[in-house]
Amino acid sequence: MQCGWLQSGPQLWLSCVHRQVMVKAQGEEHRGWLLTVDPVSRSVVLLDLRAEGASVRVVMGHAVEHVEVLQEADQETLERIRSFFVPQETLSLDP
Amino acid sequence: SIPTSAGADTEQLLEEQHARSVLRERFLRCLLAMSNKKVHFRMHEKVNVEATFGASDIDVLNFQVSDLHTPIGVQKEALIRCHDVISLTFEV
Amino acid sequence: SNRSSAAPPSDRPGERRAAEMKKLYGKDAAKILAMEAAMQLTFDRNCDRKQPKYWPVIPLKL
Structure with missing residues (x-):
């Protein structure tokens, strides 16, 4: 694992939640809206929004090679992201 | 140490x-x-399988799954080693 | 079985783990510990009941 982002720790990861990221793992590239990074396994969880429905992708921490933050979500996207997972903690995240 | x-x-x-x-x-x-x-599990060595998810242990070392569709048939109950997995996806 | 055997009482794994959790998660330690315990219990119970075997038998990646 040679990724600075993954070494950077929970505070930076939390600040990237709900942003669009690109994750490189074992020759695959996955784009999605960041739902969380597990602080134990460093697995990255992405939400892939489609016109109808959505899917969640968990990229296992050991396979992650690179993470790049692409963009912030606009208000509409943010609301869609939040509608899928609504733990109370979402409310205490900084906008 | 200094209080501040x-x-x-x-x-x-x-x-x-x-x-x-x-x-x-x-x-x-x-x-x-x-x-x-x-x-859907994407695994090392280009192995792709589907299963019904059961549970994970808390250290994220093993996934317990049912009805695992492997390239050589269906295994009713299985454990998948997380280290064999690159990524997994499910619909929400 | 995937269940770990009961630890010797002198080891106090529960207390040690609680202290580690407190260091990692601060005031939320109890909540995280409870969620993890529930999840591990489900995993252990499913494994006891269903006796799943590893697939593949040999790890793809060591």
Whole structure:
């Protein structure tokens, strides 16, 4: 694992939640809206929004090679992201 | 040590603990949301399988699954080593 | 079985783990510990009941 982002720790990861990221793992590239990074396994969880429905992708921490933050979500996207997972903690995240 | 820097260290520690627990809780909720869902696993050596997700151990070392569709047939109950997995997806 | 055997009482793994959790998660430690315990219990119970075997038998990646 040679990724600075993954070494950077929970505070930076939390600040990237709900942003669009690109994750490189074992020759695959996955784009999605960041739902969380597990602080134990460093697995990255992405939400892939489609016109109808959505899917969640968990990229296992050991396979992650690179993470790049692409963009912030606009208000509409943010609301869609939040509608899928609504733990109370979402409310205490900084906008 | 100087009180002010100790205070700043404490604040820094509290923020880090908060961030870690928010992230961990979200991850655990995500694992819980997967139970009984059909999950697609992309594994090493270009192995792709589908199974009904059961549960994960908390150290994320093993996934317990049912109705695992392997390239050579269906295994009713199985454990998948997380280290064999690159990524997994499910519909929400 | 995947269940770990009962640890010797002198080891106090529960207390040690609680202290580690407190260091990592601060005031939320109890909540995270409870969620993890529930999840691990489900995993252990499913493994006891269903006796799943590893697939593949040999790890793809060591």
